[in-house]
Amino acid sequence: MRILLLLVLPVVVLCQLSPQTTVPCGTPVVQPITKRIVGGKEAAQGSWPWMVMIVALTNDLRLIVEGSGSILGTHVILTTAQHFEGPGFSVFDLDLRHWQLHLGNHHMNTRDPNQRLYLIRKVILHPGYNVTSLKDDIALIITQEPIEYNDHTRPACLPDASHHYRVGDVCYLPGWGSTLTTGDDEVLNQVDMPILDDSVCSRQFRDFLSDTEICAGYETGIKEFCPSDLGSPLMCKDSNGIWYIQGLASSGVDCHITRYPGVYEDLSMYSDWIKQTMATSGYPYEY
Incomplete structure (x- = not known):
């Protein structure tokens, strides 16, 4: 977990597209950097527009970065189940009203022009999820409000069973x-x-x-x-x-x-x- 210094409030989204407007999945306006860099590199701003920062508000009003997710649709974010259920706690123990979804942001502690905050309506865990082995570690977050697409907030694509990867890719x-x-x-x-x-x-x-x-x-x-x-x-x-x-x-x-x-x-x-x-x-x- 990582602590944010600022409580980020909802901001106006620039260059909005209507939630009903279908934008292509997996096609960022800004292309990701694909040059291989030892130890990693700062991403080009806006190059991974489906990224979601999942944070939780603590009792002393600190924001803790719990992890990340990906936009799949105008109300749906994909992430791992272990954020919401693990040894000694379950999703029913969490007050999801104190969780936030930050979309369109690049920085952690600086508010970006295209950043917007969304709240969680419900979380759906994969029925086969096992907290010990982490089998089926999949969860879907349903947002309260529709996600508004723009150049910095877009959905990712899902592979199907016929979509293959190779060793070395x-x-x-x-x-x-x-x-x-x-x-x-x-x-x-x-x-x-x-x-x-x-x-x-x-x-x-x-x-x-x-x-x-x-x-x-x-x-x-x-x-x-x-x-x-x-x-x-x-x-x-x-x-x-x-x-x-x-x-x-x-x-x-x-x-x-x-x-x-x-x-x-x-x-x-x-x-x-x-x-x-x-x-x-x-x-x-x-x-």
Whole structure:
């Protein structure tokens, strides 16, 4: 978790598109930086417009960064279930009225021109979610108000079961987690994460679930996601130029220990459940 210095209030969104206007998924107006950088790099502002910073307001009025999510539709945000249920607590114990969703922002403690705050109406956990093994670590957040799209706030694309990735493919993980002094902690950063063979994570983690999880990152190096990156999307670019959420940052080890890869939920195995749940909630996936 990371503490924000400022309580960010709703701001006017510039260059708005109507919530009813369909904008293409996975197509940022500002193209992400795809040059591979050792240790990660600050993301180009607006290049990951589906990113959501999930924060919780504490009793002493501090904002704690719980993790990240991704916009899937005008009322739906995708993230990991472990934000809302874990050992000793469940979603029913949380006062979600004190949680906030920050969209369109790049900085953590400076209000950006296109930034807007949304509130949570409800959270839907995957019915198979296991707090111990982190199996099916998927959740959907339904917002109270419709999300307004603009150049800095757009939906990401979901892969389907036929959408394949290959070992060696280089994907990217954006997030507001700690950079461990390798970069600017006050901005959205990104790091390149190559897809690894499942055997790498199977050797490192006894509970790695090869049927529903992706192994990505580095066995040795200085790149690993931190707790505040949980729920961040592992973004892979398809041959058609569209960006897909191939994985969700779910588990690994302490990011201060960099000799381990990361474990991601494989979204191609969950897209049917996500789409069905969105439709049942009254907000069908549009792409």
